[in-house]
Amino acid sequence: MKVTGRHAWYAVAVYLGVALGVSIYTFVYAKGYSYLTNDPRACLNCHVMKEQYDGWVKAPHRNVAACNDCHTPHNLIGKFATKANNGFWHSYYFTTQTYAEPIRITARNRRIALNNCRSCHAAVTDAIDGIHQGSGRLDCLRCHQNVGH
């Protein structure tokens, strides 16, 4: 049989189809879609977060706040930018197993969490900040670092 360009493109289509199929299967198997939701169990996809999840389940904030409520900004763009940024680096370090335990929050993520304390507890924090003119030393997490989990 004479091999024509058309035959070659069929083969390419098969290659790409297989690669795409494997990718889709991997995405579904890894519950990739769950990262678009607000479900705390998405964070538990990686067992490294089990301790934090277990702590949250048994802590008081579980009734009022999920992971994203404290750990992502309260606006749509900021939320998904943070999810993308953390999602990439968490996946990278978890896949390559190049992270140190116990895991520690980054400066950026800590800032986000701190802003969210102030967002929900504004009535209290505004009163405190008012007297002290928002001093940088006023840091909820210095004392309340275990409040979420």
Place this chain on the structure above:
Amino acid sequence: MQKPHKTYKTFFAAGVAAAIAAVAVLALLVNIIERKTEAKNPFFRVVDLDDTVSDPAVWGKNFPLQYDGYKRTVDMVRTRFGGSEATPRTPTQADPRSVVAQSRLDEDPRLKTMWAGYAFSKDFREERGHAFMLEDQTYTERQKAVAQPGACMSCHASTYAAHKKLGGGDLLKGFEAMNKLSYPEARKLVDHPVSCIDCHDPKTMDLRITRPAFLEGMRNLKESSGIKDYDPNKTATRQEMRSFVCGQCHVEYCMSSAISGILLA
């Protein structure tokens, strides 16, 4: 239509690219499967634990990370709240400790006068971590000043298994029996400072209360508000248990020779 040899090149390149992509995605898939398998067994059972194992090193074989955290209580340098600092001392026959915590009596000699006649006027130091609680109580000068009772062991050693054994399976009886012993006699029955078994059920790892005085005290307290037969191990919430397990030892108490137990104040 392209010429056949050019088409072959494109076709070949596309094939290689698709193969590399497939390999990369499959490698990721296998990695994800491995991580998911890890999650199914949060710990690997190396030893079987039961209600008689006081040695934290044995528990540590199943829970190495938690055991590492427990062992960090030996730290006398990087303490979170300041606290005890290592002070070297020359070991003697009677007291083999080569490091102790700083003496509060030396820091404030007025305490010696204020506490004259009281055992603490002889030796009073900063508390060290849990790892040293039994050792420091065994060798303190206070032992020489006043004959200490076995009741002191209640919160300075892993007493759960010893209480059970002494009471023939009855925790309360064992506790009462140990309280009546002299300190040196009771000391022979225990081997470790507070340990995993004192707060955890060895089968489920659930938090639990093992100190009879706390069980008794809570029962009496709850009875005063009309709740009969309160048992924290059965009815306390997890959040309460997280405080209770610490509270079963970190509590104000007074000793009474009239009753066998320790009164909760």
